[in-house]
Amino acid sequence: MKVVEAIDLTKKYKRKSALDGMTFTLQEEKITGLIGRNGAGKTTLLKTIAGFFRPTSGTLRVFEETPFNNLKVATNMIYIDDEMDFSSYLTLDEVLNAAGTFYPNWDKELAFRLFDYFGFGPNQFHNALSKGMRSTFNAIVGIAARCPLTIFDEPTTGMDSSVRKDFYRALLKDYLSHPRTIILSSHLLNELEEILEDILVINEGKELLHLSVDEMKEYAIAVSGPTAKVNEWTANREVIATKTITDAHAYVVIKNNLNHQDHENAMIKGIKLTSVTPDDLCTYLTSKTKGGIDDVFNRN
Numbered sequence: 001m002k003v004v005e006a007i008d009l010t011k012k013y014k015r016k017s018a019l020d021g022m023t024f025t026l027q028e029e030k031i032t033g034l035i036g037r038n039g040a041g042k043t044t045l046l047k048t049i050a051g052f053f054r055p056t057s058g059t060l061r062v063f064e065e066t067p068f069n070n071l072k073v074a075t076n077m078i079y080i081d082d083e084m085d086f087s088s089y090l091t092l093d094e095v096l097n098a099a100g101t102f103y104p105n106w107d108k109e110l111a112f113r114l115f116d117y118f119g120f121g122p123n124q125f126h127n128a129l130s131k132g133m134r135s136t137f138n139a140i141v142g143i144a145a146r147c148p149l150t151i152f153d154e155p156t157t158g159m160d161s162s163v164r165k166d167f168y169r170a171l172l173k174d175y176l177s178h179p180r181t182i183i184l185s186s187h188l189l190n191e192l193e194e195i196l197e198d199i200l201v202i203n204e205g206k207e208l209l210h211l212s213v214d215e216m217k218e219y220a221i222a223v224s225g226p227t228a229k230v231n232e233w234t235a236n237r238e239v240i241a242t243k244t245i246t247d248a249h250a251y252v253v254i255k256n257n258l259n260h261q262d263h264e265n266a267m268i269k270g271i272k273l274t275s276v277t278p279d280d281l282c283t284y285l286t287s288k289t290k291g292g293i294d295d296v297f298n299r300n
């Protein structure tokens with residue numbers, strides 16, 4: 001079943017298009033990583049899916065309904081970000097005790113086990129937590145709520161690296177025993193990659209790629225070697241990025257539609273072919289210039 005279906009989805013803030021004609025579907029019971037640079041439109045997309053924002057145009061269906069102000073969507077969804085707030089009158093353990101009222105699948109026991117593991121105390125208040133602890137508490141709520149649609153917008157803000165790893169592991173373990181549709185937005189794809197099934201890459205409000213992690217690993221290939229040979233070899237291919245190593249040595253990332261013959265031919269010519277990680281691919285795809293930061297230093 002399609003949990004999210006967007007067709008030509010556009011969201012404007014006054015005249016600025018934050019989402020610019022996005023078309024994609026997210027299937028039930030998958031973990032999708034929403035990857036994009038600062039200002040790419042991730043939060044806008046997630047908040048529109050969550051029903052907080054009304055799209056400017058296009059179609060958006062969540063659980064086959066229009067999500068804006070929709071009760072069915074609201075009761076089947078949780079949206080976690082670092083701005084999530086809880087009552088300043090309730091202590092953290094009171095929040096966990098009360099959460100079952102809002103989330104039908106709430107696993108209180110799991111919530112308290114995570115609460116103890118991450119070192120929270122019963123008399124603490126949410127607004128007195130550090131940034132990283134607040135994100136960790138919000139993440140506990142997001143996991144234990146077990147909502148059919150669980151949205152995490154940059155959930156690891158402020159978490160240190162071991163807490164981030166524990167969070168991803170806890171999320172994956174709970175997902176495997178209770179599959180649901182999860183969307184996680186982040187800039188840090190390499191940390192997330194192990195738990196993701198699909199990746200949706202967006203840039204300037206448009207979807208660039210929507211592939212499984214395995215497809216993403218095969219999507220591009222790097223060609224490196226003597227500049228003249230690399231340039232000749234890549235001349236009629238789809239170039240994704242170029243990096244100048246030295247004047248004599250080039251590194252070019254191309255779309256990987258090479259066959260066996262191409263691989264042999266590259267070897268004969270002294271050209272090296274190497275894989276490109278999904279994280280690097282996202283960086284190349286969303287880079288403002290094909291040469292990335294190198295272009296700032298290359299004025300010729």
Ligand SMILES: Nc1ncnc2c1ncn2[C@@H]1O[C@H](COP(=O)(O)OP(=O)(O)OP(=O)(O)O)[C@@H](O)[C@H]1O
Pocket residue numbers: 013016017018036037038039040041042043044045
């Ligand atoms: N309330 C707003 N009013 C006007 N423009 C906005 C508003 N919110 C976001 N934008 C613009 O819309 C675009 C997308 O913003 P959005 O916050 O969705 O991106 P993002 O990918 O979540 O960014 P980040 O990774 O930095 O959080 C940006 O250009 C941003 O400046």
